[in-house]
Amino acid sequence: MEAISVENVSKNYGDVRAVDALSLDVPAGQVVALLGPNGAGKSTAVGITLGLVRPDAGRVSLFGAAPAEAAARGRVGAMLQDGALVPNLTVREVVGFVRGLYPAPMPLDEVLEIAGLTALAGRRTGALSGGQAQRVRFATAIAGAPGVLVLDEPTAALDVAARRAFWTGIRAYAGEGRTVLFATHRLEEADENADRVVVVARGRVVADGTPAEIKARVGGRAVRFALGDQPAAGLDRLPGVTGLEVRGGVATLRTGDPDGVVAELYRTGLRVRDLEIVTPALEDAFLSLTSKER
Amino acid sequence: MWGYLRLELLTVLRDRHYLFFTLAVPVGFYLLWSSVFTAERPDPMTGLALPVDIMVSMASYGALGATLMTTGVRLAAERRSGWLRQLRVTPLRARTVVAVKTLAAMSLGLPAVVLVGFASVVYQGVRLSPGQWAAIVVLLWVGTLPFAALGTLIGSLVGPDAAQPVTIGCYFALAIGGGLWLPLSVLPEAIRDVAGWLPSTRFAELGRAVAAGHAPSPAAGLVLAGWTLLLGALAVAAYRRASVAR
Numbered sequence: 001m002e003a004i005s006v007e008n009v010s011k012n013y014g015d016v017r018a019v020d021a022l023s024l025d026v027p028a029g030q031v032v033a034l035l036g037p038n039g040a041g042k043s044t045a046v047g048i049t050l051g052l053v054r055p056d057a058g059r060v061s062l063f064g065a066a067p068a069e070a071a072a073r074g075r076v077g078a079m080l081q082d083g084a085l086v087p088n089l090t091v092r093e094v095v096g097f098v099r100g101l102y103p104a105p106m107p108l109d110e111v112l113e114i115a116g117l118t119a120l121a122g123r124r125t126g127a128l129s130g131g132q133a134q135r136v137r138f139a140t141a142i143a144g145a146p147g148v149l150v151l152d153e154p155t156a157a158l159d160v161a162a163r164r165a166f167w168t169g170i171r172a173y174a175g176e177g178r179t180v181l182f183a184t185h186r187l188e189e190a191d192e193n194a195d196r197v198v199v200v201a202r203g204r205v206v207a208d209g210t211p212a213e214i215k216a217r218v219g220g221r222a223v224r225f226a227l228g229d230q231p232a233a234g235l236d237r238l239p240g241v242t243g244l245e246v247r248g249g250v251a252t253l254r255t256g257d258p259d260g261v262v263a264e265l266y267r268t269g270l271r272v273r274d275l276e277i278v279t280p281a282l283e284d285a286f287l288s289l290t291s292k293e294r
Numbered sequence: 295m296w297g298y299l300r301l302e303l304l305t306v307l308r309d310r311h312y313l314f315f316t317l318a319v320p321v322g323f324y325l326l327w328s329s330v331f332t333a334e335r336p337d338p339m340t341g342l343a344l345p346v347d348i349m350v351s352m353a354s355y356g357a358l359g360a361t362l363m364t365t366g367v368r369l370a371a372e373r374r375s376g377w378l379r380q381l382r383v384t385p386l387r388a389r390t391v392v393a394v395k396t397l398a399a400m401s402l403g404l405p406a407v408v409l410v411g412f413a414s415v416v417y418q419g420v421r422l423s424p425g426q427w428a429a430i431v432v433l434l435w436v437g438t439l440p441f442a443a444l445g446t447l448i449g450s451l452v453g454p455d456a457a458q459p460v461t462i463g464c465y466f467a468l469a470i471g472g473g474l475w476l477p478l479s480v481l482p483e484a485i486r487d488v489a490g491w492l493p494s495t496r497f498a499e500l501g502r503a504v505a506a507g508h509a510p511s512p513a514a515g516l517v518l519a520g521w522t523l524l525l526g527a528l529a530v531a532a533y534r535r536a537s538v539a540r
Contacts, residue, residue: 050383071383078383084375086301088308093301100297101384144384
């Protein structure tokens with residue numbers, strides 16, 4: 001049975017079609033990124049998946065049950081974009097309360113540990129920084145040890161270090177065979193943390209695969225070096241090169257096989273300086289996939 | 295369920311505004327009014343000695359305020375903040391949320407009743423039998439039900455910015471019209487005419503009847519029950535509308 005099954009779901013807000021016949025099946029144990037630009041319909045899709053938004057058409061099931069039913073059984077944890085905390089309570093009280101609602105939760109100290117809140121357990125929620133509050137929301141999402149964890153732009157308010165710590169926590173959680181679905185507009189976040197990337201644009205799935213597959217779909221990576229005033233002629237005919245761009249004395253060679261291209265490059269006799277293999281390709285993949293259907 | 299009730303009570307009891315408006319104000323007013331109105335004769339309408347009459351007024355005023363202020367404003371804020379949405383993905387059921395919030399709102403009126411009663415005993419030497427005190431506490435607990443419904447209605451209809459003034463407006467109108475600030479016997483005829491239909495008048499009447507040594511009138515029970523049903527039905531409809539998936 002799929003942990004998450006979204007079938008042909010659509011949702012309109014007035015004239016705006018937020019989600020357009022979107023389908024997504026996630027087997028148990030998978031970590032899936034829902035990747036797309038702002039306004040792509042990710043949050044609406046997440047809301048529908050959790051039963052917080054009623055779709056105009058289509059259906060959703062979590063472990064074979066309707067979302068509300070799955071929630072009632074304690075199988076769902078979520079971190080929503082606007083999920084605020086109750087005032088006047090300590091971190092331990094808030095997390096402990098949510099934990100207590102679930103039938104088979106994690107030990108409280110373990111939850112606080114994973115979320116990096118052990119030192120903040122006694123602090124009132126009103127006295128937390130944005131990043132700390134976000135960690136509390138993460139802790140409340142995992143406290144009940146739900147089988148499905150849904151995160152909507154979970155690292156939006158975090159700096160780089162906090163983001164890294166956050167994903168370490170998520171991976172620790174997902175490592176135990178749990179299913180994680182997270183929405184993000186950050187490409188490297190999807191690339192680094194997901195088993196599978198589902199690219200969404202204008203409410204539709206435009207690509208679905210491993211991060212490597214998504215990248216391969218637009219010609220893989222690139223080899224870049226300082227060409228200076230040497231001639232660029234012939235570079236685009238090197239074996240394995242699928243595209244060439246020369247700008248400001250820097251040559252960028254697109255390829256699916258950067259190692260082979262580098263070897264070929266040294267055989268040309270050119271002076272190769274400042275060589276780098278760049279992987280901004282997911283960014284390009286993302287742009288080309290999301291703009292293709294326009 | 296109990297975890298949620300504990301959480302709801304803790305959040306409010308740690309709030310200094312709550313402590314001030316629902317405990318300090320009624321007790322302070324009691325001390326003030328009972329020092330100002332010192333006539334020997336009982337109140338002409340309620341027939342109660344003034345220290346007792348003012349005690350019931352201020353206990354009712356505090357309980358009414360605590361119930362109203364801890365429902366509407368908080369509900370509006372929690373709808374906006376996303377906390378209620380967050381709860382909906384947990385095993386906590388929507389009807390439990392409503393039941394606990396109602397129970398919490400009613401119970402948060404109790405400290406005011408107890409404290410004002412205590413102040414009346416200590417400061418004015420008011421003497422009632424233990425049975426009367428117990429009956430007052432219980433009736434002023436159950437009797438807050440229509441105000442919990444009113445608070446839920448306000449919190450479901452308006453946003454967090456408007457919830458506070460709307461709630462305070464209702465609070466003061468009910469308190470003044472119900473003869474809680476000043477006795478109805480000194481208020482203008484026009485107010486006295488509508489007072490009998492207000493839940494606040496009848497709410498205080500529960501306590502006044504017990505203090506006078508008899509059971510509350512059936513009319514008081516009927517008016518309170520009527521308001522509870524009406525406001526309760528509206529509150530349930532408004533809350534549903536405000537919280538369903540759309």
